[in-house]
Amino acid sequence: MLILGIETSCDDTSLALLEVKGDLKNFSLKAISNVVSSQIKLHAKYGGVVPNLASREHLKNIRPVLETCLKESGLNFNQAKKKIDLICVTRGPGLIPSLLIGVNFAKALSYAWQKPLIGVNHLSGHLYSFLLPSLKTKNIKKFKEKQLKDIFPAICLLVSGGHTQLIYMKNLSQYKIIGETRDDAAGECFDKSARLLGLKYPGGPEISKQAEIFNEQFLKTPTGIALLKKLSKAKLPRPMINSTNYDFSFSGLKTAVLYLVQDLEKQNLLSDYKTILAYEIQNAIVDVLIKKTMKAAEFYKVKSVMLSGGVSANKLLRQEMFNATQNSKRKINFFAPELAFTTDNALMVASAGFFEYLNNPKQSFNWFSISADANLSL
Numbered sequence: 001m002l003i004l005g006i007e008t009s010c011d012d013t014s015l016a017l018l019e020v021k022g023d024l025k026n027f028s029l030k031a032i033s034n035v036v037s038s039q040i041k042l043h044a045k046y047g048g049v050v051p052n053l054a055s056r057e058h059l060k061n062i063r064p065v066l067e068t069c070l071k072e073s074g075l076n077f078n079q080a081k082k083k084i085d086l087i088c089v090t091r092g093p094g095l096i097p098s099l100l101i102g103v104n105f106a107k108a109l110s111y112a113w114q115k116p117l118i119g120v121n122h123l124s125g126h127l128y129s130f131l132l133p134s135l136k137t138k139n140i141k142k143f144k145e146k147q148l149k150d151i152f153p154a155i156c157l158l159v160s161g162g163h164t165q166l167i168y169m170k171n172l173s174q175y176k177i178i179g180e181t182r183d184d185a186a187g188e189c190f191d192k193s194a195r196l197l198g199l200k201y202p203g204g205p206e207i208s209k210q211a212e213i214f215n216e217q218f219l220k221t222p223t224g225i226a227l228l229k230k231l232s233k234a235k236l237p238r239p240m241i242n243s244t245n246y247d248f249s250f251s252g253l254k255t256a257v258l259y260l261v262q263d264l265e266k267q268n269l270l271s272d273y274k275t276i277l278a279y280e281i282q283n284a285i286v287d288v289l290i291k292k293t294m295k296a297a298e299f300y301k302v303k304s305v306m307l308s309g310g311v312s313a314n315k316l317l318r319q320e321m322f323n324a325t326q327n328s329k330r331k332i333n334f335f336a337p338e339l340a341f342t343t344d345n346a347l348m349v350a351s352a353g354f355f356e357y358l359n360n361p362k363q364s365f366n367w368f369s370i371s372a373d374a375n376l377s378l
């Protein structure tokens, strides 16, 4: 079965082709193509995504992105029309002006090609991203019942620009949110803190780069040790790290960064402290994410921990979460998506649509029943 995935929930226009076989107990996935047109440059000068600009760009890019996606798959328009069996599009959550472009484009294609259309939850796309096979090797990833039994139940930490959620996954079809952020998402905290430090958007990769500079050039030097000593008086908080639930809160951390930055600016010291602040911000966010995820993993006695969402591209988070699972008393597997599949992409949307299709074999999936929903929850 060949699935066309379409993603336009925020600032990435992405279309992908995924070849799938099998059922919920025994299936295989092959990535045929995944094209992402990023709008980062456009939004960077505003320090964040501007919804109406994003929508205009999606409208401009969606058709060329489809053409590139088909070309990379060795298909022309007529062959695609014949070979594609199912279309899946993100219908929420996200920015409504952005979602509407993808949803309406998908509806038009579904009508014109007479193919079923599934409206997918963007977050379930992130959940399944750890399953996706590499695009580079064009390998087929196969999952058998026994293997799936060794993976589930699992805890997935979904960390993106808009969400920070802990999800208990009983299996591929049954999952529930057990904790989420009460205010800012982890990615938002990276982005807003980066802005305070004068770094460009998106802030996550920038903070990570600066933190690495501190790690490599200063950490063990007398300057680094002196800076750390000075900063330890104003150590950044780890909000809700010891709370009894699985919720998160990052707005307090952002405010603490704001006060620290204002103080350093007054003393004209901000540029001296930029790398160490980035190092500390990253440590604070990662500490909270790991402690709470591992607490959930122990409580629910899961077999695996997974990462997903844009923030799961963070090297420190991936490394420390891996270490935490390896150091735990029980054996816990660790999964993280390939870097290209951490941020928004249409391949994950196609995979989420596949599982929705397997879970609802009798549904007809008509284009006219699909609508965009900015606040869709898992």
Ligand code: KG4
Residues within 6 Å of the ligand: 010, 159, 160, 161, 162, 163, 186, 187, 188, 190, 191, 202, 203, 204, 205, 208, 309, 310, 311, 312, 313, 314, 315, 342, 343, 344
């Ligand atoms: O999943 P995503 O592409 O979009 C949403 O659905 O929100 O996530 C984007 C977020 C941004 O906040 C960005 O700063 C963050 O992911 N991010 C990172 C890294 N790469 C992207 N955060 C920390 N470290 C990174 N390396």
Ligand code: ZN
Residues within 6 Å of the ligand: 122, 126, 160, 309, 310, 343, 344
């Ligand atoms: Zn996302």
